[in-house]
Amino acid sequence: MARSLGRVCLGFHRLGALSSAPPPPSLLTSSRSVRTIFAPAILGLPSFFSKPRDFSLPNSSWGSEMMRLYKHYNSQCEVEMEGGEKQEGPWQRLPSYNRFLKYATGGVYLSKIIQSKARLFTRNNRDTGATFEYVLFFNSEEQKCVAIFQAGHLLEGPPGHVHGGAIATMIDTVVGAHANIVSGPVVTANLNINYRRPIPLGSTLVIESSLIKKEGKKVFITCKVTSSDGSKLHTDTTALFVSINISHLLLGS
Numbered sequence: 001m002a003r004s005l006g007r008v009c010l011g012f013h014r015l016g017a018l019s020s021a022p023p024p025p026s027l028l029t030s031s032r033s034v035r036t037i038f039a040p041a042i043l044g045l046p047s048f049f050s051k052p053r054d055f056s057l058p059n060s061s062w063g064s065e066m067m068r069l070y071k072h073y074n075s076q077c078e079v080e081m082e083g084g085e086k087q088e089g090p091w092q093r094l095p096s097y098n099r100f101l102k103y104a105t106g107g108v109y110l111s112k113i114i115q116s117k118a119r120l121f122t123r124n125n126r127d128t129g130a131t132f133e134y135v136l137f138f139n140s141e142e143q144k145c146v147a148i149f150q151a152g153h154l155l156e157g158p159p160g161h162v163h164g165g166a167i168a169t170m171i172d173t174v175v176g177a178h179a180n181i182v183s184g185p186v187v188t189a190n191l192n193i194n195y196r197r198p199i200p201l202g203s204t205l206v207i208e209s210s211l212i213k214k215e216g217k218k219v220f221i222t223c224k225v226t227s228s229d230g231s232k233l234h235t236d237t238t239a240l241f242v243s244i245n246i247s248h249l250l251l252g253s
């Protein structure tokens, strides 16, 4: 009983933190200005009991293109100054965990069994490399987010190629993270994707989002999916995000 109460309290504590007044805490790896009011819940806060796995770090399934691009951006997250001093660079790697909010919409708590099993689906495949392998980097000066994405064999749609819904998932993940940084808690209101060329399974892709404008509660973002060398455009997207209060999700309104 005490244990389950503890879990509920932890849940409320998280939500309290999410819905509290600005300024939002910056809870990513560095103290720079990335706004992460939603991120601790979306990306999953470390539990008190075990060190969570950061899924944005390389694993053995990553191919050479994935590693090359990872190193390219990661090397710009921290730059060495004259005299060996290290400073934050233009890019920030966004850590990524597999837990999500513990609550369902409709104002009803999920059953304890479902709560304990709930996971962010892009980060929940035990067969490493089989589905979504990706890492996100954010550049606050340029207002750009870049994901490097390796599409695993279980994402098949048309024979040998990636399912359109899986591509949409990755786009929504990138533009969603971007909008969240810009504006705090948001949901996708509109995602308009043009599919230009099929994506072969196993490909490494670059997904790049750019902020167009923020207008009141609305955030407009564009996004392109290209081949890893940038020579092929696979999709282009416009997206609209709308800011929400966290109670919007709890009440299912």
Ligand SMILES: CCCCCCCC(=O)SCCNC(=O)CCNC(=O)[C@H](O)C(C)(C)COP(=O)(O)OP(=O)(O)OC[C@H]1O[C@@H](n2cnc3c(N)ncnc32)[C@H](O)[C@@H]1OP(=O)(O)O
Binding pocket: 042, 043, 172, 173, 176, 177, 186, 187, 188, 189, 190, 216, 217, 218, 240, 242, 244, 253
């Ligand atoms: C790390 C992992 C990150 C993953 C991130 C993934 C993000 C997601 O996928 S979220 C899940 C998918 N999205 C959803 O479930 C959202 C469901 N929809 C909703 O909750 C609501 O319809 C919501 C919040 C979008 C809009 O609610 P609504 O009550 O219409 O908001 P409202 O305040 O009236 O509208 C705000 C503005 O947005 C505009 N707007 C709302 N929806 C749309 C739309 N679909 N198209 C164009 N404009 C829209 C309104 O016209 C209004 O404009 P203005 O301020 O100029 O009058």
